[in-house]
Amino acid sequence: MKRTRELLDLLGIDLPIVLAPMAGNSTPELVAAVSNAGGLGSYGCAMLSREQLIEEAQRMKALTNHSFNLNFFCHAPPNVTAEQERAWRDKLAPYYGEFGVDPNATVSGNRRPFDDETCEAVLAIAPKIVSFHFGMPNAEQVSRLKAAGMVLMSSATTSAEARRLVELGADVIVAQGLEAGGHRGMFLSSDINTQVGTMALVPQVVDAVNVPVIASGGVADARGVAAALALGAAAVQVGTAYLFTPQAKVSALHRAALRVTRDDATVLTNLFTGRPARGIVNRFVRELGPMNATAPQFPMAANAVTPLRAQVEQRGSGDFTPLWSGQAAALAHETDASELTRALATGALELLRDLGDRSRAEQQAHRAPAGR
Numbered sequence: 001m002k003r004t005r006e007l008l009d010l011l012g013i014d015l016p017i018v019l020a021p022m023a024g025n026s027t028p029e030l031v032a033a034v035s036n037a038g039g040l041g042s043y044g045c046a047m048l049s050r051e052q053l054i055e056e057a058q059r060m061k062a063l064t065n066h067s068f069n070l071n072f073f074c075h076a077p078p079n080v081t082a083e084q085e086r087a088w089r090d091k092l093a094p095y096y097g098e099f100g101v102d103p104n105a106t107v108s109g110n111r112r113p114f115d116d117e118t119c120e121a122v123l124a125i126a127p128k129i130v131s132f133h134f135g136m137p138n139a140e141q142v143s144r145l146k147a148a149g150m151v152l153m154s155s156a157t158t159s160a161e162a163r164r165l166v167e168l169g170a171d172v173i174v175a176q177g178l179e180a181g182g183h184r185g186m187f188l189s190s191d192i193n194t195q196v197g198t199m200a201l202v203p204q205v206v207d208a209v210n211v212p213v214i215a216s217g218g219v220a221d222a223r224g225v226a227a228a229l230a231l232g233a234a235a236v237q238v239g240t241a242y243l244f245t246p247q248a249k250v251s252a253l254h255r256a257a258l259r260v261t262r263d264d265a266t267v268l269t270n271l272f273t274g275r276p277a278r279g280i281v282n283r284f285v286r287e288l289g290p291m292n293a294t295a296p297q298f299p300m301a302a303n304a305v306t307p308l309r310a311q312v313e314q315r316g317s318g319d320f321t322p323l324w325s326g327q328a329a330a331l332a333h334e335t336d337a338s339e340l341t342r343a344l345a346t347g348a349l350e351l352l353r354d355l356g357d358r359s360r361a362e363q364q365a366h367r368a369p370a371g372r
């Protein structure tokens with residue numbers, strides 16, 4: 001497993017298991033549990049203010065001496081007209097009426113793209129690894145992070161995106177298959193119909209680039225890890241399965257939905273933020289989605305949805321909550337994040353060893369002289 005060895009050395013970790021960054025669900029405790037177990041803990045920072053970013057990073061440093069990864073979004077700043085905003089609110093008007101929400105209520109300011117101010121903060125924090133979703137930062141930011149010795153990773157959903165990310169300075173590619181929970185990292189296309197499953201994507205990305213590839217999407221147990229390594233990935237990045245751990249920040253509503261979800265219960269929807277993301281179907285998705293052309297550009301769709309979500313959640317319902325989940329949630333179960341990290345790695349090694357033993361035994365049986 002030369003590829004895996006090279007990646008582990010590059011990232012300074014022991015196990016080929018990367019905790020997916022999950023903006024809104026990450027905690028320093030989750031990151032530290034994974035990093036202390038030998039994997040790579042990642043924190044999804046896209047919804048943090050600069051002050052929160054610094055505080056959370058301090059907490060991570062207090063909880064682990066091992067490598068960790070900070071993750072940011074690289075989307076273009078949104079440009080939403082008043083008409084687009086109005087059209088979206090008109091779509092939501094019946095729900096505002098039903099739940100007594102002020103039709104002009106707004107919650108904004110979250111999911112900021114990576115900018116110079118964030119870059120300064122990251123340089124001061126000095127994590128070993130920085131990763132991105134929706135592309136890469138600008139050339140100057142990339143060279144500043146690299147000059148400081150940081151390893152840069154980013155998500156690709158096609159082999160063309162993987163090649164582009166390497167041109168833009170990515171040292172490692174996270175190949176994100178269609179099964180993945182949360183937002184699609186897609187940035188060269190917005191057509192969800194041509195997005196690729198992990199099984200087909202990983203080997204094609206491995207062939208397309210000469211940097212290590214981490215497989216992501218639909219891996220929730222050791223069988224998925226072994227399969228991803230067999231496809232040529234150097235490691236896996238796992239999100240949904242870690243939502244089941246006590247260290248993840250997941251609301252009771254979200255946890256309850258995850259617990260009973262099945263392989264056919266999720267869809268890609270743009271209703272919550274304006275970008276396609278995989279989550280569990282609920283009333284909002286059923287009635288207005290899953291994709292709706294009126295939803296304003298990412299992340300602005302959220303401004304009008306969040307007050308509605310908050311109001312409905314107060315009544316104990318997740319009908320308007322983004323219940324992010326990948327297709328493999330039903331394979332996951334409640335367990336500690338350190339234990340999950342170790343179980344994924346050791347289970348995969350056992351499976352690969354068994355496969356090796358079996359194939360050696362078969363070869364020997366083949367070579368043995370025919371019985372008399």
Ligand SMILES: Cc1cc2nc3c(=O)[nH]c(=O)nc-3n(C[C@H](O)[C@H](O)[C@H](O)COP(=O)(O)O)c2cc1C
Nearest residue numbers: 020022023044133180181182217218239240324326
């Ligand atoms: C709740 C949730 C939030 C996510 N947030 C981010 C994020 O902030 N940044 C990112 O790069 N990927 C994010 N992702 C995508 C993951 O990096 C990864 O591609 C995905 O979780 C892998 O599929 P799985 O969920 O089947 O393990 C998120 C995924 C989930 C489930």
